[in-house]
Amino acid sequence: MALSSTARLPAAKPAKRPGGLRRRLAPYGFLAPFFGLFAAFGLFPLLYTAWVSLHRVELQTSDRMDWLGFQNYSRLLSDPFFWNALRNTFTIGVLSTVPQLLMALGLAHLLNYRLRGRTFFRVAMLMPYATSVAAATLVFAQLFGRDYGLINWVLSSLGVHPVDWQANTWASQFGVSAIVTWRWTGYNALIYLAGMQSIPGELYESAAVDGASRWQQFRHVTVPGLRPTIVFTVVVSTIGATQLFGEPLLYEGNSGGGISHQYQTLGLYLYEQGWTFFHLGRAAAVAWVMFLLIVLLALLNAAIAARRNRTDR
Amino acid sequence: MTQLTQALDKPVAAPRSSARRSRSPLHGGPLAYAVLIGATLLAVFPFYWTLVAASRSNSELSSATPALTPGPNLFHNIGEALQQAEIGKALLNSLIVASVVTAGVVLSSTLAGFAFAKLRFRGRGALLALTVGTMMIPPQLGVIPLFMVIVKLDLQNKLPSVILPSLVSAFGVFFMRQYLVQALPDELVEAGRMDGASLLRIFRSIVLPVARPGMAVLGMLTFMATWNDFFWPIVALSSQNPTVQVALKSLGQGYVPDQSVVMAGTLIGTLPVLVVFALLGRQIVGGIMQGAVKG
Numbered sequence: 001m002a003l004s005s006t007a008r009l010p011a012a013k014p015a016k017r018p019g020g021l022r023r024r025l026a027p028y029g030f031l032a033p034f035f036g037l038f039a040a041f042g043l044f045p046l047l048y049t050a051w052v053s054l055h056r057v058e059l060q061t062s063d064r065m066d067w068l069g070f071q072n073y074s075r076l077l078s079d080p081f082f083w084n085a086l087r088n089t090f091t092i093g094v095l096s097t098v099p100q101l102l103m104a105l106g107l108a109h110l111l112n113y114r115l116r117g118r119t120f121f122r123v124a125m126l127m128p129y130a131t132s133v134a135a136a137t138l139v140f141a142q143l144f145g146r147d148y149g150l151i152n153w154v155l156s157s158l159g160v161h162p163v164d165w166q167a168n169t170w171a172s173q174f175g176v177s178a179i180v181t182w183r184w185t186g187y188n189a190l191i192y193l194a195g196m197q198s199i200p201g202e203l204y205e206s207a208a209v210d211g212a213s214r215w216q217q218f219r220h221v222t223v224p225g226l227r228p229t230i231v232f233t234v235v236v237s238t239i240g241a242t243q244l245f246g247e248p249l250l251y252e253g254n255s256g257g258g259i260s261h262q263y264q265t266l267g268l269y270l271y272e273q274g275w276t277f278f279h280l281g282r283a284a285a286v287a288w289v290m291f292l293l294i295v296l297l298a299l300l301n302a303a304i305a306a307r308r309n310r311t312d313r
Numbered sequence: 314m315t316q317l318t319q320a321l322d323k324p325v326a327a328p329r330s331s332a333r334r335s336r337s338p339l340h341g342g343p344l345a346y347a348v349l350i351g352a353t354l355l356a357v358f359p360f361y362w363t364l365v366a367a368s369r370s371n372s373e374l375s376s377a378t379p380a381l382t383p384g385p386n387l388f389h390n391i392g393e394a395l396q397q398a399e400i401g402k403a404l405l406n407s408l409i410v411a412s413v414v415t416a417g418v419v420l421s422s423t424l425a426g427f428a429f430a431k432l433r434f435r436g437r438g439a440l441l442a443l444t445v446g447t448m449m450i451p452p453q454l455g456v457i458p459l460f461m462v463i464v465k466l467d468l469q470n471k472l473p474s475v476i477l478p479s480l481v482s483a484f485g486v487f488f489m490r491q492y493l494v495q496a497l498p499d500e501l502v503e504a505g506r507m508d509g510a511s512l513l514r515i516f517r518s519i520v521l522p523v524a525r526p527g528m529a530v531l532g533m534l535t536f537m538a539t540w541n542d543f544f545w546p547i548v549a550l551s552s553q554n555p556t557v558q559v560a561l562k563s564l565g566q567g568y569v570p571d572q573s574v575v576m577a578g579t580l581i582g583t584l585p586v587l588v589v590f591a592l593l594g595r596q597i598v599g600g601i602m603q604g605a606v607k608g
Contacts, residue, residue, distance in 0.1 A: 026512040030428035031440065033421040034481045041478035042447065045455030045462070052457055062461045103352075110349050113341035123594035124353045126601070127360065130590045132541035134561035135583045138575060139359045141565070142366060148375045150362065186356055187601065194602035235449070243451045246543045250565040267453065267544075274457060275548065284457045291454050298449065 049291075052284040059278035072285035082286070084261055085269035088173065092248075092265060093241030096177035101233060104185050105226075108192035109218060122193075125186030133246030136179055141251055144175045166252055169262040176263050179247045184240075188233050195229035196222060231305045238297050242290060243267045266290050363583070366576035367391070374572050390577035397569045399552065400578050403560035404585070410475050410556055411539040417480035418535045419528050426489025427520050431502050432512075441490070448483040453544050463549055474549040475556065479539060485531055492527035493520070530600035533593060540586055557582040 053072055055065040076082050111121060128136065143150050144165035152162040165175045199222065207217045223230075245267030248257050255272040257264025264272070266286065274283030341349075368387035369380050395401045428434070429441050459478055468474040497520060505515040546556050552563040561582050564575045590597065 023512070024434070027428045027432040027434040027437075030424045030432070030512070030516070034425040034486055035440070037421070037477070037481040038444075038483065041459065042452065042455070042481070042483065045458040046447070046450060046452075048458035049455055052461070057457075057461070062464050107349070107352055110341065110345045113345050115341045115345070115349070119595055119598070121349050121353060122598045123590075125356050126594070126598055127587070127590060128356050130537055130541075130586050130597075131360075131583055132558055132561070132586070133543050134541075134558045134565065135363075135579045136359070138561060138565050138579045139363050139366075142374075142572065142576065143359070143362065148377075148379065150379050153379050182356070182359065185352075190598060190601050197602075239449060239451060243453050245453070250562060253566040271544075271548075274460075280457050280460070287454045287457060291450070294450070 096180035104188035107189040137250040199225035394578035422485030430493035
């Protein structure tokens with residue numbers, strides 16, 4: 001992946017000069033504030049989650065840990081609600097990520113034209129990104145209201161039967177995905193736009209000379225030039241989708257993810273185990289499963305990207 | 314700690330010289346404008362509608378034909394929201410938390426970013442790889458041990474519980490490193506050393522002035538991400554001592570039955586970020602586009 005290669009960039013090489021121990025230790029002093037807190041509040045919790053997941057830990061007595069071995073995991077794997085949450089995370093992930101990135105790509109293409117008011121369009125499209133998950137979800141929950149929501153009002157005035165955006169499985173998952181899509185489409189469009197602007201203009205000119213239509217230019221110049229950016233946004237959106245939490249929590253305001261758990265995601269299931277049912281150990285097992293899932297998805301992405309690169313050559 | 318937002322809004326930083334913007338290849342036709350205006354309306358409409366719903370009475374919100382223009386009840390509803398959901402306290406708390414976190418992240422990231430960009434020391438490659446490698450792992454996955462630590466330190470429901478874990482950011486370090494690799498010439502640091510200045514002195518009088526634009530972008534992104542942080546604050550704090558997002562969660566979970574008051578709370582909880590956005594939108598757009606990965 002692009003990330004690991006950056007770690008190997010050539011180092012700046014200041015000439016060696018006598019300075020003694022003090023000078024040689026000084027760089028660590030610059031790193032100390034970051035790594036001190038990072039170790040305590042970043043790395044340690046991540047790793048310790050695995051250890052906690054092998055114990056019974058209750059929310060109210062969280063300093064007491066009783067060894068359980070893999071019981072939390074076997075319980076998890078035999079819980080139908082876990083599989084339900086896994087399935088929902090996947091379907092909501094697809095519903096929210098795929099249209100979002102496709103629309104972002106199209107919008108970026110348009111934003112890349114010579115336009116009047118370009119700054120206005122960019123800022124306006126980024127505004128949803130500045131909104132918090134909580135605020136956006138509360139507003140959309142209103143808009144998606146079954147009886148008095150604006151969306152159902154529009155639908156019924158168009159002669160379409162109103163939709164139950166809460167109880168219906170697909171409709172509710174669509175509603176949750178719409179919030180994610182609203183918040184992130186503009187952001188991703190700007191990321192793509194930045195990528196497009198680094199594609200040399202000559203490529204388009206020579207494509208135009210060869211008689212390529214706008215669509216062909218988009219397919220054969222823009223998309224290949226954007227490939228690293230696309231891989232990046234796919235990885236980031238997949239990770240985001242895996243841990244989706246705030247939107248389904250506040251969509252109707254309960255950690256069950258709907259009356260029949262129809263839009264409960266893994267993130268919500270983790271929260272429910274820990275802070276509704278008070279089983280921190282089980283919640284830790286969910287966290288660890290989510291971690292493995294993310295690693296798996298990252299590897300999958302890297303493998304697909306590497307494969308595409310090879311077949312292109 | 315910043316979760317979903319953070320994982321998503323932390324692209325790989327690779328500042329580029331602003332001069333290198335390629336010419337737009339094509340002029341936009343009427344269709345392009347139509348689509349862009351449509352998309353802009355979709356992006357902006359929920360904000361407008363929040364204002365509409367926040368300025369109406371609850372009965373107007375639950376009538377068969379919804380109101381589409383702002384009504385007269387805005388200030389009444391805001392007053393109710395301030396009273397019922399501790400929104401005033403929440404605004405103050407969020408301001409404190411986001412300011413302290415932003416200062417901490419920007420400072421610690423600039424220090425470490427400088428070391429990674431311009432200093433040579435043993436273990437540099439490994440430490441940088443560790444930082445970059447964990448950047449993509451959502452901090453949300455560490456909340457359980459973090460919660461246990463906070464309980465042990467007796468910090469539950471106190472602001473330090475949300476400040477401490479967020480004070481440093483792996484993304485911030487990487488961002489500042491990338492920025493300084495390009496923006497800070499080796500010769501400048503070397504000249505300082507020749508003059509016999511200590512590293513701390515070099516940092517203060519040579520690195521900081523050069524790093525300032527990068528620090529500003531990182532600061533804006535950190536402030537917004539911290540203001541909007543959700544998972545960890547709702548775990549660590551409660552509705553008695555909330556940040557804005559914690560207060561919004563209480564609103565969403567029916568502590569306040571009145572929908573128009575809920576919308577008024579949402580409106581004032583979002584307003585500060587929107588003001589920042591109105592003032593600095595252009596710079597934020599620039600920062601995000603700078604942060605995008607490059608081929």
